[in-house]
Amino acid sequence: MKKLTLVFIIGIFTLSIVWGALSFFQAEETLAAVDMEQVISPEAEIIGDDEEAVDNEEKEIKREADNPNDSEEVDTVEDVDLKEEKNQDKNNTAKGKKVFLTFDDGxxxxxxxxxxxxxxxxVQATFFVIGRLAEKDPDMVKRTYAEGNMILPHSYTHDYAIYSTFETFYDDFYRAEEVIQDILQMRLPPIFRFPGGxxxxxSFAYGGQQFMPELTKDIIEKGYYYIDWNVSSGDASPDYKSKEKMLQNIFNGLQNRxxxxxxxxxxxxxxxxxxxxPEVISRLQNKGxxxxxxxxxxxxxxxxxxxxxIANKPIVR
Known part of the structure; x- marks a missing residue:
């Protein structure tokens, strides 16, 4: 009887060890899967006239919406800003609401x-253009500017490998700036938009997690403003197929701004x-x-x- 009891106890103990090991490996696999899902493909998705790849910027928009804590002071300042916006919205007729339409990747x-x-x-807008595409169609760049719109850099290549080092970034950025300035024969203001925001x-796959926090500080010290957005049409996601969905994205995003x-x-x-x-413009005009x-x-x-x-957002990781 004692032997049977001992065998039973040993069996239970062995099963518990096996079960624990299996649970551990399953947990490790789950964590690995989560980590992989958070890694964005390092392949550059350059949008050109003959390409219909989805711009990685929309992945960044979705990721940022899901993980808003990449910026400084979001736990307090964003709440204050939202209250300010709601209070200001009541007096928007007097103070005026402002909208900046921006178009990337042309x-x-x-x-x-x-x-x-x-x-x-x-109506006029701002076009954040890719330098290599501007080189191919300088007449379109000139027309865009001549009709009252603004042309600003959105990198030369739109290749995320530019985020490998400061040198690779600035080489690409200054090249884009130079292309636009040569076409328009004017000096640009120190304003631009990062690929991906x-x-x-x-950038993690190239310069690591601290690259953008360090780069943004450096570029502010150089006197530049980098411009993000606070309303997305969703036209780089599958929503580009649905006019209704894009309109919903825009006008939901505009609330209290x-x-x-x-x-x-x-x-x-x-x-x-x-x-x-045309509908977006008309509705915005009707909203004042x-x-x-x-x-x-x-x-x-x-x-x-x-x-x-929206501009010079502090990045803390």
Whole structure:
């Protein structure tokens, strides 16, 4: 009887060890799977006139919405900003609401249609262009600027490998700046947009997690403003196929905002985005928004964008 009891106890003990080991390995596999899901593919998705790849910026938008704590003081300052915006929204008729329409990744075959729509509605926008595409179509860059819109850099290559070192980033960035300045024969203001936005995770595969916090500090010290957005059309996600969904994204995002920077993508596939643009403009006009660009932006407007973390958002990791 004692032997049977001993065998039974040993059996139970052995089973518990095996069960514990299995649980451990399953947990390790789960953690590994989670880690892999958080890693964005290091392959550069360069949007050109002949390509219909989804821009990684939309992945960054979704990731940022799910993980808002990449920025400084979000636990307190964002709450204060939202209260300010709600209070200001009550007096928007007197103070005026401002909207900055921004288009990334051009120029492409879609650019003329966008420009025609803007011109028809007597509205201007800001185009953050890719330098290598601007080189291929300088006349479109000139037309865009001549019609009252602003042209600013969005890198030369839109290759996330530029986030490997400061040298690789600045070589690419200054090249884009130089291309635009040569085409327009003018000096650009110190304003631009990062590929993927300032808090992107695509840089992890190249410069590591601390690369963007360090780079953003350095570029501010150089006197630049980097511009993100606080409203996304979703036109770089599968939503680009649905006019209704893009309109919903835009006007849900606009709620309680006195300053709105709206993100669109000037890529060939986005014909439905162009189709909703007249409605977007009309509805914004009916809501009392003043259309602004970074061509004649004021210091007061830039300061407000910094306060709202649309411009020069601090990145802490």
């Amino acid at each position: 120029p492409t075959s879609l650019t003329p249609e966008i420009l025609d729509i803007l011109k028809e509605h007597d 300032s808090s992107n995770h695509s 006195d300053v709105a920077v709206v993100l669109f993508h000037d890529v060939a596939r986005n014909t439905k985005m162009a189709q909703i643009l 928004y003043e259309f602004r660009t970074f061509k004649d932006i004021t210091k007061e407007e830039l300061d407000r964008m910094v306060q709202l973390k």
